[in-house]
Amino acid sequence: MAVAQGVKTWRAPGRVNLIGEHTDYNQGFVLPCAIGLECRIEARPSSSGRLEAHSREMRDTAEWPAGQIPSLTPQRHWTDYVVGVAKEIVALGFPVRPMRLDIASTVPAGSGLSSSAALEVATALALLDGRSIGKLELARLCQRAERNFVGMPCGIMDQYASVFGESHAAILIDCRSTDHQVVRLPDGIEIVAVNTMVKHELGKSAYGQRVAECQAALAHFPARTSLRDVTFEELERAAPEIPETPLARAKHVILENHRVQAFLRASENADLSAMGRLFVESHRSLQHDYEVSCEELDFLVDQALTIDGVIGARMTGGGFGGCTVNLVDSKSVDEFQRAIAERYQSRFGIQPAVYLCQPSSGAGLLD
Numbered sequence: 001m002a003v004a005q006g007v008k009t010w011r012a013p014g015r016v017n018l019i020g021e022h023t024d025y026n027q028g029f030v031l032p033c034a035i036g037l038e039c040r041i042e043a044r045p046s047s048s049g050r051l052e053a054h055s056r057e058m059r060d061t062a063e064w065p066a067g068q069i070p071s072l073t074p075q076r077h078w079t080d081y082v083v084g085v086a087k088e089i090v091a092l093g094f095p096v097r098p099m100r101l102d103i104a105s106t107v108p109a110g111s112g113l114s115s116s117a118a119l120e121v122a123t124a125l126a127l128l129d130g131r132s133i134g135k136l137e138l139a140r141l142c143q144r145a146e147r148n149f150v151g152m153p154c155g156i157m158d159q160y161a162s163v164f165g166e167s168h169a170a171i172l173i174d175c176r177s178t179d180h181q182v183v184r185l186p187d188g189i190e191i192v193a194v195n196t197m198v199k200h201e202l203g204k205s206a207y208g209q210r211v212a213e214c215q216a217a218l219a220h221f222p223a224r225t226s227l228r229d230v231t232f233e234e235l236e237r238a239a240p241e242i243p244e245t246p247l248a249r250a251k252h253v254i255l256e257n258h259r260v261q262a263f264l265r266a267s268e269n270a271d272l273s274a275m276g277r278l279f280v281e282s283h284r285s286l287q288h289d290y291e292v293s294c295e296e297l298d299f300l301v302d303q304a305l306t307i308d309g310v311i312g313a314r315m316t317g318g319g320f321g322g323c324t325v326n327l328v329d330s331k332s333v334d335e336f337q338r339a340i341a342e343r344y345q346s347r348f349g350i351q352p353a354v355y356l357c358q359p360s361s362g363a364g365l366l367d
């Protein structure tokens with residue numbers, strides 16, 4: 001096939017987080033893997049002097065004079081992800097060249113599989129156009145775009161996973177040191193995401209609220225810079241002084257960090273029942289202490305746990321809808337997909353999308 005001159009296609013994957021939820025912005029531990037669902041951007045140079053972006057999924061095109069990117073302001077629109085990244089690139093000292101970006105993504109938007117980070121990272125690669133800033137700076141740049149321009153006070157997990165993903169493995173990220181170790185799961189299990197197909201409006205404001213509640217809890221430990229460093233014993237000693245809500249949030253974060261470490265050990269020992277138990281404990285903590293689950297997610301988890309071959313199930317991503325992540329015995333995957341879809345459909349009248357997640361490599365140029 002002939003490739004048009006100067007056209008490059010960049011890809012950046014979504015991710016599914018196995019365990020370590022709402023811990024990244026508390027400088028804790030997370031265990032995501034990049035997945036086969038990805039954002040692709042075909043980038044071609046333009047002589048128009050403008051940056052133009054088209055999204056296949058949004059069926060929408062927008063354009064801006066390339067030289068005026070620094071003065072653009074947020075529009076609360078999908079284009080904020082593109083412009084936010086462009087501004088951060090300019091801020092690093094790299095002028096954005098006039099070009100046309102054709103965006104097409106298989107990551108479902110707003111489902112907790114991080115379509116936003118996939119879009120940011122693919123956009124950054126396309127706009128940098130081969131100018132290298134290093135992988136960690138790439139992830140950080142995209143995180144800054146989401147925090148500063150989109151207005152979402154997110155941690156580093158999603159962008160980091162999209163950049164550093166490994167085929168055949170998950171990555172354990174230390175969100176303080178921002179380095180990671182590659183974690184291979186035991187053979188014979190599959191990662192299956194099940195999409196509730198709902199996104200409750202509460203989600204966006206609740207995320208910022210949770211960030212603030214964690215800070216409120218941390219304020220009771222002046223010698224500490226993050227909840228990462230507060231032990232459970234310290235939390236218990238200080239408990240009488242801490243209001244109920246921040247206390248429950250901090251309990252989740254501290255114990256969730258323990259669960260990530262315990263999951264790592266269980267995985268190394270191929271202890272499937274411990275892995276499953278930790279998944280369920282994580283979900284219950286998100287449901288009752290962190291309060292970011294919802295009826296649809298709880299239903300999917302509760303049902304999954306009654307299906308043969310399911311090792312563990314929990315909500316994944318920010319919550320209030322989106323996906324569950326399930327660890328399923330390879331031999332039972334087909335039956336699991338059929339059974340969970342049928343039960344969800346008969347309870348809510350919605351056909352859930354089910355994704356078999358193959359760990360995939362991080363973002364780059366598609367050859």
Ligand code: ADP
Pocket residue numbers: 055056057058077078079081103104105108109110111112113114115116117119317
């Ligand atoms: P998640 O990252 O879990 O999918 P977010 O709410 O963080 O959910 O990001 C979803 C937003 O990202 C969408 O509302 C949209 O603005 C933007 N987005 C994602 N995919 C695309 C796409 N293919 N084209 C345009 N915008 C997209």
Ligand code: MG
Pocket residue numbers: 114115116117158
């Ligand atoms: Mg997102």
